[in-house]
Amino acid sequence: MSLDWGYTDDNGPSTWAEKYPLAAGARQSPVDIDTSKATSDNSLVDREIDWSYPSNCSYRIVNTGYGWRVDTYGDDTALSGGPLSEVYKLEQFHCHWGATNDEGSEHTVDGKSYAAELHLVHWNSEKYSSFKEAASQPDGLAVLGVFMEIGNADNAELEKIISLIPKIIHKGQDSQASFDLDFGSLLPESKHYWTYLGSLTTPPCNECVIWTVFKEPITISERQLEVFRSLKSVGEEDAIEPEEGKLVKNYRPPLPLGNRVLRECGP
Ligand SMILES: Cc1ccn(O)c(=O)c1
Numbered sequence: 001m002s003l004d005w006g007y008t009d010d011n012g013p014s015t016w017a018e019k020y021p022l023a024a025g026a027r028q029s030p031v032d033i034d035t036s037k038a039t040s041d042n043s044l045v046d047r048e049i050d051w052s053y054p055s056n057c058s059y060r061i062v063n064t065g066y067g068w069r070v071d072t073y074g075d076d077t078a079l080s081g082g083p084l085s086e087v088y089k090l091e092q093f094h095c096h097w098g099a100t101n102d103e104g105s106e107h108t109v110d111g112k113s114y115a116a117e118l119h120l121v122h123w124n125s126e127k128y129s130s131f132k133e134a135a136s137q138p139d140g141l142a143v144l145g146v147f148m149e150i151g152n153a154d155n156a157e158l159e160k161i162i163s164l165i166p167k168i169i170h171k172g173q174d175s176q177a178s179f180d181l182d183f184g185s186l187l188p189e190s191k192h193y194w195t196y197l198g199s200l201t202t203p204p205c206n207e208c209v210i211w212t213v214f215k216e217p218i219t220i221s222e223r224q225l226e227v228f229r230s231l232k233s234v235g236e237e238d239a240i241e242p243e244e245g246k247l248v249k250n251y252r253p254p255l256p257l258g259n260r261v262l263r264e265c266g267p
Pocket residue numbers: 119121143200201202
């Protein structure tokens with residue numbers, strides 16, 4: 001059974017609201033970050049955003065049909081501070097990319113796209129008893145967005161993930177992912193970021209996310225990005241031409257910020 005939504009002309013973002021009405025809401029993500037609209041907020045400086053991830057918290061990588069996703073044990077993880085009033089636990093992380101390097105990120109900055117965007121998805125385990133419950137609450141999830149730009153060298157930490165992609169080429173395939181991951185290398189050195197209230201960027205597009213998008217990108221090599229693009233959105237049993245079903249892009253274009261506040265921490 002193929003997904004009833006995706007990123008092709010006939011099931012892409014412009015069609016999602018037909019089956020997922022939340023996608024037409026006023027608190028949707030991603031957005032274009034208009035830097036002239038960002039307001040500084042001392043409370044963000046007073047409570048520095050802080051995270052802690054044990055290097056062995058990943059346990060599985062899966063092809064969801066719309067990308068790869070690494071599932072994590074959240075028990076010993078923690079994200080707090082910044083725009084967050086409670087401690088959030090890491091649930092999973094994944095990535096969005098495009099067919100060419102001049103597109104691919106979901107958030108854009110003054111109209112500029114990056115080649116890809118990494119999302120670390122956390123849930124409010126202080127207030128809610130499960131990820132599923134949290135995903136139905138306005139402060140349920142906290143997602144860290146990290147822009148990725150093309151660099152000459154491979155990203156060594158990303159390579160640990162990329163080396164598993166050939167095992168999950170088709171939708172539904174998964175593999176054990178018990179690598180030791182230095183999350184510090186998947187996050188930028190600078191803790192400067194923008195933050196706003198938004199949603200999941202895939203159906204059902206629940207408006208449950210406190211977004212933190214870092215200003216500084218990390219790098220990924222062209223070769224590594226090509227491996228992402230080799231994933232397929234269809235199962236092994238779906239008889240299609242070899243070039244069909246390739247997941248060359250899986251990003252949602254920006255939605256209007258509307259009257260939401262866009263705050264920033266750091267220049
Ligand atoms: C929970 C969730 C689902 C999809 N995406 O893209 C996200 O960033 C977060």
